[in-house]
Structure formats: structure tokens, C-alpha cells
Amino acid sequence: DSGVTQTPKHLITATGQRVTLRCSPRSGDLSVYWYQQSLDQGLQFLIQYYNGEERAKGNILERFSAQQFPDLHSELNLSSLELGDSALYFCASSLWGTPMNEQFFGPGTRLTVL
Amino acid sequence: AQTVTQSQPEMSVQEAETVTLSCTYDTSESDYYLFWYKQPPSRQMILVIRQEAYKQQNATENRFSVNFQKAAKSFSLKISDSQLGDAAMYFCAYFWKGGADGLTFGKGTHLIIQP
Numbered sequence A: 001d002s003g004v005t006q007t008p009k010h011l012i013t014a015t016g017q018r019v020t021l022r023c024s025p026r027s028g029d030l031s032v033y034w035y036q037q038s039l040d041q042g043l044q045f046l047i048q049y050y051n052g053e054e055r056a057k058g059n060i061l062e063r064f065s066a067q068q069f070p071d072l073h074s075e076l077n078l079s080s081l082e083l084g085d086s087a088l089y090f091c092a093s094s095l096w097g098t099p100m101n102e103q104f105f106g107p108g109t110r111l112t113v114l
Numbered sequence B: 001a002q003t004v005t006q007s008q009p010e011m012s013v014q015e016a017e018t019v020t021l022s023c024t025y026d027t028s029e030s031d032y033y034l035f036w037y038k039q040p041p042s043r044q045m046i047l048v049i050r051q052e053a054y055k056q057q058n059a060t061e062n063r064f065s066v067n068f069q070k071a072a073k074s075f076s077l078k079i080s081d082s083q084l085g086d087a088a089m090y091f092c093a094y095f096w097k098g099g100a101d102g103l104t105f106g107k108g109t110h111l112i113i114q115p
Helices: none
Strands: A005-007 A010-013 A019-024 A031-038 A042-050 A053-057 A064-068 A074-078 A087-094 A109-113 B003-005 B010-014 B019-021 B024-026 B032-039 B046-052 B064-069 B074-079 B088-096 B109-114
Touching: A005 A087, A010 A019, A019 A087, A019 A109, A031 A074, A042 A064, A042 A074, A074 A087, B003 B088, B010 B019, B019 B109, B024 B074, B032 B064, B032 B074, B046 B064, B046 B074, B074 B088
Parallel strands: A010 A109, B010 B109
Antiparallel strands: A005 A019, A019 A074, A031 A042, A031 A087, A042 A053, A064 A074, A087 A109, B003 B024, B019 B074, B032 B046, B032 B088, B064 B074, B088 B109
């Protein structure tokens, strides 16, 4: 158990819908990262927050957005969902704001878009 | 853009034997980190080992060691005395210290341990 929690574990929804994935980092960690793992794209970095501020942006679609709240939990919002958005979404946390520090990954949220 | 290539989609090894997983990367930068992550069937991503590009000495963590060849841009993972619990997907990852892109991952190698 990494100490990072993600809810829900599984999510099944329809095309065009909007969903919110939630992540609680390890106690004391200030940075949260979001990754998408799909069969065709592999593991891709989406976005990073550090102490409430956006720190880095990767291959995140405009239909996706994220935020980190004052209690440091983070939410990833996915809207206008398409079949290709079906994937495993990971959240990871680290103490500081650079990925050279060890990132602790959550168990992931499996999103299925039908 | 940086790329990470793992040329072995799948590897198989007998229990207690040694196996080496390959990783090459493409970058024009000199100050970066390389990682190996393990993803068992539980899907949890676990850091196995980390190497800083400026350190000449290869990193070692118990049965796991790397062979870091900076000039060749190669970063292989050696697992000694393979155990059934080592069965997993292994991902090589890169991070440039001057960048803001998070980790760049390879496609992964599926490691099978034969009892």
C-alpha cells in the first residue's frame, strides 16, 4: 500500500458524459501527478500540481482538466468522453515538486467508456 | 522530444536465474534521471531503482542492478536470483531535470518467471 488513494476503482460511463476522478496523496506529500495508461498510448503523463498550483503539463486533452485543493487532494475531470478515453488513470504523489523524487502511485481508476 | 524504447515486449526466465531487461532512450540533455518501475498484476506502479545521469556508479537495490551506459543512451535492468514475485510489467522511464513534462515511459516489458 503506497498511501495514495484513488476513487472510484472502476467507472463505466457513456460517450459524451463527464466524470471526476479523485486522488488523495500520501500524508505530507505536496505534489500530485496524473497519468493515463492505455493499450495503444502506453503510460502518458497528463499533468502535475504542486501545493495547489499547476507545475507541469503533458499530453492532456483540452476536454480534461484537473485541480488540487487546499487539503492537497486532487481531482481529474474528463468531459465529452470518447471511446478512446477508456484507460487506467493513475495518480502519484511525491514530497516535493520534481519527478526526481520518488513518486508513489495509487492503485488507479479503470475508466470504461461505452 | 525525449523517447524511451523497450525493445523486448516479453521476457521469460527460470526461477533463480538472472535476466536483463533492455531500455534505450533518446535525449540531447545531459542532466536527467532514469527509473525502472514495476507493475505487478495488482496494477500498482512500484519504483524499483533510480539512476542519476551524472553518477557514474551503477545503482543497485538488493537483487536489482542497472547497467547505465550514458554515451550509448542505454539503461538495462538486471534481476538476479529471479523470484516468482518478480513477475510483472517493467517500465523504463526518463526525466529531464530542466523540463516540466513529468516522466516519459517506455512501452514496457512483460516479465514471466517460470517455476
